[in-house]
Amino acid sequence: MIEYRNVRVALLGGGTVGAQVARLLLEHADEFAARVGASLELTGIAVRNLDAPRSADLPKELFTTDAESLILGADIVIEVMGGIEPARSYILQAINSGADVVTANKALLATHGTELFAAAEQVGAQVYYEAAVAGAIPIIRPLRDSLAGDRVKRILGIVNGTTNFILDMMDTDGASLEHALAVATELGYAEADPTADIDGYDAAQKASLLASLAFHTNVPLESVHREGIRGVTSQTVELARKAGYVVKLLAICERLTDLVTGEEGVSTRVYPALISRDHPLAAVHKANNAVFVEAEAAGSLMFYGAGAGGPETASAVLGDLVSAARRHVIGGPGMGESTHANMAILPMSFVTTRYHVTLSVLDEPGVLASVAGVFKDHGVSVELVEQGLYGNGGGVHGESRPTATLVIGTHAALESDLAATVSALAQLDAVSSVVSVLRVEGA
Amino acid sequence: MIEYRNVRVALLGGGTVGAQVARLLLEHADEFAARVGASLELTGIAVRNLDAPRSADLPKELFTTDAESLILGADIVIEVMGGIEPARSYILQAINSGADVVTANKALLATHGTELFAAAEQVGAQVYYEAAVAGAIPIIRPLRDSLAGDRVKRILGIVNGTTNFILDMMDTDGASLEHALAVATELGYAEADPTADIDGYDAAQKASLLASLAFHTNVPLESVHREGIRGVTSQTVELARKAGYVVKLLAICERLTDLVTGEEGVSTRVYPALISRDHPLAAVHKANNAVFVEAEAAGSLMFYGAGAGGPETASAVLGDLVSAARRHVIGGPGMGESTHANMAILPMSFVTTRYHVTLSVLDEPGVLASVAGVFKDHGVSVELVEQGLYGNGGGVHGESRPTATLVIGTHAALESDLAATVSALAQLDAVSSVVSVLRVEGA
Structure with missing residues (x-):
């Protein structure tokens, strides 16, 4: 087997996730080396406060407040500090110095992902982010x-x-x-x-x-x-x-x-x-x-x-680290975005689902008929009606007339039609309040 | 974007999975091209019988009985014919002609995987097998x-x-x-x-x-x-x-x-x-x-x-095909085995679990004590006993004395101790038969 030089790994952030990443990396160094085909060398952990308490017992000499120097010497930079800045600047620095990046930072990716992926593509660097969604779950x-x-x-x-x-x-x-x-x-x-x-x-x-x-x-x-x-x-x-x-x-x-x-x-x-x-x-x-x-x-x-937790998120980060390190040793593609489809982003009004509308209504004759009429007028077909489940439970304080709760389940309807229906329902004299409107999913 | 030549894909097998792979590949050709960065060209489908009915409507001219010629011209060979031979020989031919292989053949991998992975490693080819375990589920x-x-x-x-x-x-x-x-x-x-x-x-x-x-x-x-x-x-x-x-x-x-x-x-x-x-x-x-x-x-x-089904298994095969094709276009590692750990394979006797032992016993005084004694003698600790759930349900035909069913749940115990316990129980006069021994998993 060919001997490779160490893969140099810089860790940004020593919080719940960072401390667990460092601990596992040090504890299982031999297994990582076997899986990657080269040793992974943790060159340092950049933190804001050297004296903050850590969730794992880690060598003091690994900690530094000088993130920029740490990034300069790294093959792979792991960002688990969270927040937008300075995480964004550090990741851009890492990409521009030729390092691959592993991040768990969903907020940053959701707001600045396009910028980061574009920067990475320009220099052929890779951004891995399995830990950014659903923690340890490979998705x-x-x-x-x-x-x-x-x-x-x-x-x-x-x-x-x-x-x-x-x-x-x-x-x-x-x-x-x-x-x-x-x-x-x-x-x-x-x-x-x-x-x-x-x-x-x-x-x-x-x-x-x-x-x-x-x-x-x-x-x-x-x-x-x-x-x-x-x-x-x-x-x-x-x-x-x-x-x-x-x-x-x-x-x-x-x-x-x-x-x-x-x-x-x-x-x-x-x-x-x-x-x-x-x-x-x-x-x-x-x-x-x-x-x-x-x-x-x-x-x-x-x-x-x-979906969260220090060791759990660390597992996803370390899986990405192994992929990134293998790429350093034997080459290969990373986890970049695939955005070739250019699909239209549709507004909420185009969505079709079933709904459960819960109303607090006056407990009087004819209420059901006028409510049902509103649904009919907006072309929304009613599937089920349940009345009086709570008696006065949905009543309005200070309201002298008795009220009842009415749950109306609809067949699949367009969001825009439902929104218009709910507005009209709220105007009805017989309706004290629209208690809730919930969509039914998973059919 | 750089223009790549077509990636040439040979399909071995036109059964339930093969027909769906071919159908999806032809139907979604544009999406595949966009995802891979090059067109995927299905060069042919090798089958035993050209006239067999297919589960999808596919162009007649794609079918051939000459698998070997088809393999020769391919960048990627998909094997979904099943069975050991000729699948094994065809895959070895594909590997030796420099093609990557996608297979759903668990029987072949479980029996000849070592041979196939070694052959692939020697020439730098890759064997992908996501479809071999749990069908469409990415595992x-x-x-x-x-x-x-x-x-x-x-x-x-x-x-x-x-x-x-x-x-x-x-x-x-x-x-x-x-x-x-x-x-x-x-x-x-x-x-x-x-x-x-x-x-x-x-x-x-x-x-x-x-x-x-x-x-x-x-x-x-x-x-x-x-x-x-x-x-x-x-x-x-x-x-x-x-x-x-x-x-x-x-x-x-x-x-x-x-x-x-x-x-x-x-x-x-x-x-x-x-x-x-x-x-x-x-x-x-x-x-x-x-x-x-x-x-x-x-x-x-x-x-x-x-876990199975034509389109479902085809989904896993096509995921592998995209990975293999991307590797042809932009390079990268495949799905080879990782067997560096060389761990010992342990016998069943080393396993520790809880057990539920169901016995058909004579419905007489003292039976429970003698059964419990057998567990005690073998160092197996009893957690629960349920008797008489079925009355004579577990009885042996022609047995004149009344029988009852006895379920004994144990604490975690070693398989070897349990096996000795069950042998001894079967020898007891009071035990008509050992109805079942089931391990409890997932604790």
């Missing part, structure tokens, strides 16, 4: 390589562990959103400011990456329709359960017909949706992630596992 | 690349769709094995001679491939411990259900301690086992496949989808 490579001979039709992903933990706890324990969020925060699943998770920003970043990869086209983050879970109440979850559904925050990437041109386009969206309890995604509990892929020839596939 | 690449920076501890796979269909039908409908097999045959899931599926030969071939890949070592097919599902009765399945389990035929690949040397070795085995109904594998219904992977850093991952 980038399967989409990019294994399904490269197939046509992905739709992806339904549970890609945010925090919100899945919260919704799962609301479903299994009947907890309120506030209580479940407090537990998630206490257990370290949610950040002090949970906005990125709760409002769907994190899921939208991952949806943008998944859609770009699955459809070989560029799906900008701004084009992802995003709704978070703040509006999901324990009543919503309980009504869903009674109807045989579970509420999940889904990242959805779908080939759809452009209603204007008639051509095929891409719809990418994030919202809490109803999933049948028979669907494999319904069984994804706690903070786990899963990506359900429907492809033309392969049929339905699901990839399931831990 | 080869995730194990080989995504988890290359992690240490796989254990794999539990449902890798045979036919037996899963049968066991699932026995579980959900209470069907007998014979009836479920008859339905599977009628639906085309089982072959006229179901031995390869029912007796675990097919699963053993896949287990050998998965273990070799996951542990970077060579696990010969002969070393795989194999038990089929013929002994699984509807009573077994019902007892399992009452105890909170489901019976699944599992392919298990596990790192274990060698009880002689104290070093780490590999155990690879196939048998029907009990899985808790809470385990993700318990939710794998019908003819679906799933591979559950436990890795040191990544934790638990599951890959789920269709």
